Amino acid sequence: MSFFSRPGQRFLHSILLPVLLVALATFSLGAFSILRAVDSSNGLSAERQLRSVDRSIRAAVHELAQQQEMVAVWDDLVMELSQSELDLKWLDANIGVWLGKTFGQDEVYILNERDEPIAAAIASQRVSVRDYDRVRAQIDNVVSGLRRASDTVDGQPVADSGAANYLVTGRAVHDAQLLELFGRPAAVSVMKIVPESDAVPYLRGRESLLVSIRFLDGSFIKQIADRNLIEGLRFSDVDNPDAGEISVPVQSDAGVHIGYFIWKPDVPGNRILASVGPATAVAAIAILLLLGALSYRLKQSTAALERTVLELKASEAHAHHLAFHDVLTGLPNRALFEDRLNHAIARTQADERIAVMMLDLDRFKHVNDTLGHHAGDSLIRDFSIRLAKLVGARDTITRLGGDEFAILHVSVAGANSAEELCERVLATALEPYDVLGNQVFVGTSIGLVLAPDGGADRVELLRRADIALYRAKAEGRNCFRTFTPEMDETINVRRIVEEELRIALDTDDGLEVAYQPQVAAGGAIVGVEALIRWRHPVRGFIPPSQFVPVAEQTGLIVPLGEWVLRQACRAAQSWPDLFVSVNLSPVQFRTANFAEKVIAIVRESGCDPRRVELEVTESVLLDEVSATADALRTLREAGFRIALDDFGTGYSSLGYLHRFEVDKIKIDRSFTQSLGQSSKAAAVIKAIVSLGQAMSLTVTAEGVETEMQRAFLHNAGCNEMQGYLFSKPITENQVTRMLSRASSRIVQPFVEGSPILKAS
DSSP states (O other), rough: HHHHHHHHHIIIIIIHHHHHHHHHHHHHHHHHHHHHHHHHHHHHHHHHHHHHHHHHHHHHHHHHHHHHHHHHHHOHHHHHSSSSSOOHHHEEEETTTHHHHHOOSSOOOOOOSOOOEEEETTTEOOOGGGGGGHHHHHHHHHHHHHHHHOOTTTTTTOOOSSSSTTTEEEEEEEEEEEETTTEEEEEEEEOOBOOOOSSSOOTTTTTOEEEEETTTTTTTHHHHHOOOOOOEEEESOOOOOOOEEEEEEEEEETEEEEEEEEEEEHHHHHHHHHHHHHHHOOOHHHHHHHHHGGGGGGHHHHHHHHHHHHHHHHHHHHHHHHHOOTTTTBOOHHHHHHHHHHHHHHHTTTTTTEEEEEEEEEHHHHHHHHHHHHHHHHHHHHHHHHHHHHSOOOOEEEEEETTTEEEEEEETTTOOOOHHHHHHHHHHHHHHHEEEEEEOOOEEEHHHEEETTTSSSHHHHHHHHHHHHHHHHHHSSSSSSEEHHHHHHHHHHHHHHHHHHHHHHHHHHHHHEEEEEETTTTOOOOOOOEEEEEEEETTEEOOOHHHHHHHHTTTTHHHHHHHHHHHHHHHHHTTOOEEEEEEEEEHHSSTTHHOOOHHHHHHHTTGGGGGGEEOOOOOOHSSSSSHHHHHHHHHHHHTTTTEEEETTSSOOOHHHHHHOOEEEEEEOOOOOTTTTTTTHHHHHHHHHHHHHHHTEEEEEEEESHHHHHHHHHHHHOEEEOOSSTTTBBBHHHHHHHHTTTTTTTTTOOOOTTTTOOOOO
């Protein structure tokens, strides 16, 4: 027995026992580390949520003041409050009810110069101003503190307001605090109502005040919980958290204890422990049982472990690469591009210049639509490879998404390398692409902004580059445009036009309809074309070329077109022998039930649809062919006549005549005005007239200005004509007087001095 026991004892003491001790120590240390990590993870999660809740509470006060500033610094509000009788509906739509519905403000009050309430809204509903008495005493210190605040000189306060949160930002003067109202935590902000421009006078120190209240124990709690993924968040007067819950005390800015926010913190460590704990225990037992048998394979296991570590590192590196690179092209993504732009701004020397280029492929949608998305992906990859060959080592190319790219280029100040790079990109983009066996041609538009000339802020540089890109696309594409302050001003002008056009549509003030007669070959008036006009009360006459494109981009063309149609149908009641022609925009065709709305408007006006002619352009027919065809078919069945405007200037006008049923084609004015200057114009007009006659369509020529043009068109066989030779667009009354002349509706050529409106 002793003979056989010695090897066993040696194995026990020299191998098995040390291995067991090491394993036990290792498992104990591992268990301790896991439990400590679990506890640390739970603690960090709870601490993060504590900070998130505290920041959200304080941010609510600041956000309330920011929301107020959108309306408190406003010329229109100052002028409205100066009226002897307030327009409460206007105040609801723009101040009290609007702030409640838009931002969730619980109570909104407007105080006059004597701190008396003149308007009140609670829970997005207008209420009696006497409801202000509920909160007057509790917020009086904030109101009186703001009243004691002086204005600013050169942006600096000149007197102490006595309010802890008193702040002057530009023209905005406000005091925002966290208070206790009715035993509830509430963000309260009081702001002076002042004009945004010097054009509106007001008495300093006697301003009206805007008071906003947001209770933090209502919908605000759900907002915090959803935003920070907090479970069971609630507000309590006392500190009574249940098992597993934590609380954070809430104090007002005056130091008054209000209550506690209580919730069940996220415990990711416990979930991890519950998931891996049993498996870890089973693995530990298995390891203990197999340690002896696997000792001789220690070397092989070590090698395998090393290989596993290398694979994990490679996987981690790959995941890191995917997080900051575009999957399709391998280029840096937006996050990495913005990070590099920030670093470039911070590190740029005085003799260096930063250029940011925004690129957008032209005609990319056509490739996707005709060849499929696989072809589009192939084109994107090929284009990215071409870009990579053009830039330097310090430059960064990124794919922002879709067919949008950006380039960060650093060069020596005063050099033209950025502009030269744009030219190379344009030339490279125009070269043909081999896409899935097809030869494809596209171009690119580039918006360029230079720093420090274009600013040194990342967000501002990207915004201005995008504006420059928009200008490049608007000016014909396949070009680059460098940002200038004038472009920003253009954006502001478009915004002003949009706002004032909305007001004009709401008030029906300044918009007019002019009518240009359409005459038969013999000179008799057979119809009129309705043309929109806008006489701004301050800016005077605004050409349609300035406001109609804005209306189409913002969707205002839909109510504007309906307004013109109503006016034209009403006027047509006075001209029973004429048809009235109204232009339709492609945007209108994209609205739901468009044809039914047109039919309803005409029927409501009492006008016969057979006397209404609807003019469409080829751009209308390019979008959603089946839907457009259905709408046109519905309108024709209701009795409307359809005219194809600007005929001959598009890509496939002849095809449209086969696919869409139309009653008339209108020869574009460019052909008419080229008569006598180009033999091609005469040939095109004769061809169009012959085509119209062959298809039994009425042919109308636009832009007739000379007797020579009229004679040629008459001899060519045009059915109708329209232009300055007969009349410029005139008012409804002028049309009536013209029809009442003894000439039996025979229009004489236009004579200088006739009462007319400016032509379109």
